[in-house]
Amino acid sequence: MEPADRGGLAGLMCEMIQRGAGPYSSRDIVELQDNLGLDHSAGVSSTLASYGATMPADALSEALSLYAEIIRRPHLPIDQLEDALQVSMQELRAVEDEPTQQVMIRLKQMQYGDLSGRPACGTQDGIEAISIDDVREYFLDWYRPRDAILTIAGRFDWDTVREQCLSLFSDWEGGSKAFPKLDTGKPGYEHISQDSSQTHIGFSFDAAPFRDKDFYCLRAGVGILSDGMSSRLFDRVREQRGLCYTVSASTHSLFDRGAVFGYAGTTPERAQETLDVTLREIQSLGDGIEAAELERLKVRVQSSLIMEQESCASAVASMLSDWFHRGRVVTAREIEEIIESLTVHQVVDYWRTHPPKGFRVVTLGAQPLRITMET
């Protein structure tokens, strides 16, 4: 949502809104979070800004009040803007020192478009241009109830919490600003030259977004490629050939578009082979999968759904993602049923009729690589 020449503004908002809100100063907020025992986090993605915490059950009511103040009545103090901008600059420099992140940031822009895929860390020019007016305007435009989601999981009484939420939020208004137009990315290969110990490889291609009815067929295939030590990428790139330590692929979505993103890190002498083998494995998934591969995926999903019941933090994040992408909560039972019902034929058919193509590839290292196959 940030203006094109204010790259980093959305991330800065995250910093600024926690620097005093309602009756609390910046220090008060941190003290309260500590005393309530909140394990808290805040962050910005391409589409959402989120603020959350895990806590002992008896802290919920006070935590809800605190976050209502932060979201609705932040001070956005002008005398802390400079400090907040410095924090953003530190984060930007941190990214510069992480070659993996540099690759994935550029890749995301190639995949979705320079604007749609822009990174939360922003750019130096963008951050340096931010004024307090930008901050206030952004808050008024986007920190609105429209499309806002609050999820809660754990030990609490629904009626009590509902009452409290009504009193905290029912008079919250606004949110009519039009969403900015999104751009699109396109296939290609870019190399970032750097004298690093490893060659870092990132790749992506268009794929079904989370809300797509065929998403689980996509997800099953990506799981067979990358979940666990018997997955194809782990087995064929790392275990059998010793080509790398890290190789993986995962699904990702903006609201209306999705992609598969993957990464491999390897020493320069092995980089070409790593890239070739990895892309080949991904492209050959549509040739067929074994029943045992799909069966293992199902067991993994079932196990993790059951064990996740031990963790409120997972539940709350899943619910948020579901609501944003699908407009409702998808229960664990429903997911289990969907996964259980998948057949080899369905998954293979999906990958055959939606083959990975239009690859974006980014490498970072001393030497560029060759894309040797039809991508």
Next chain:
Amino acid sequence: MPTFCKTTLACGLRIAAEVDPRGYSASLGYFVRTGARDESDVEAGVSHFLEHMVFKGTARRTAADVNRELDELGGQSNAYTSEEQTVYYATVLPKYQDRIIDLLTDMMRPSLTDADFQTERQVILEEIAKYEDSPPFGAFERAMERYFGPRGLGRRILGTNESITAMTSSVMRDYFSRRYSPENIVLAAAGNVDFDSLVEQATRLTDNWNRLENADAPPPDDPNVFPEGISNEETIETPDASQAYLVRVSSAPKINDPRRYATRLLSTILGDESGSRFFWEMIDTGRAEACAMWPQEFGDCGALFTYLVSHPDELTANRKSIDTLIEQVIRDGVTEDELQRAKNKTLASCIMQSDRPSNRLFGVGNGWQMRGEYLELDEMLDRYRRVTVADIARAANESFASTPTETYALAGALL
């Protein structure tokens, strides 16, 4: 209310479990009392390399079998190597307890074939390269080497390019024979575990564990010669780095020292990632990307780390600010309020983590292996509650009495 159960098998294997039938899962693991500090120069990195090799197959299973079974059992398994331990663990639905114990126990007697050794060597070299490329670019390893010396606790866990390239599979097999004997190992468990079944199965499966080949230790290292690939300069040159990195090491209580709780709380007050004195002075102001303090506890000593990351031009000024903050604590101590807040944060975190057997497993396994002690949650919370402002003052005096050892990673010279 969880129950603690323990036994020692005839072969010497110790079993310790915190049984809680309310859990949705069971977490189980083998904790081997061997790590980087037990290695000699020719074995540098062998504990970690061996950790990888344990997954590469046994008499009954190929590497593919092992990987497939781990995934069939839910895929929530992993391993790690530290200075003092190598740990292999998995979290499964309770119904899979028998199968995971069968698998993990079998893996603890790996084939260690030469062919797998050669392939996996490449993966280890890749792993070494990966850490070379990411912040802080070897500064922690160098800091440990400078503080403890390049051997013992200062031995690099991954080894060096030189030591891994030169290593042979027979060195690894000898090391395994000497270190993976049953009396050196704890089988730990937490959560929805059937203890009797665990003991019965482990007894049966470890029947032949004592039959390890005799293997001589390698010749002693020459203390006057640095291991290959290791140097001890204060600064690591990182020409491409945007940020500058500083790691400081000073002393802290060891793993069974009752004073360790005070040192942990001191670190929280001074250097926790949020709400600490470092945080307000250095992070909230945007002066540093990272500025934190934390202790690490080993069997016979401890170390207190201070970590600072900022723009190179500001590193010296930032370092001075850290010194001032430390001096203030030595001079004036901490407030009751600060201590209470640190306790609240710590206690809440302990309580919330204890919900998951996968977290409790490490407390059970580490405690039994390294201290011969089981610490139930309430007792741990009470130990934190009992810490006083005077205890904090003592901890500060002990840790900050002598000048810390410093290590830098940066491009160019320090201003």
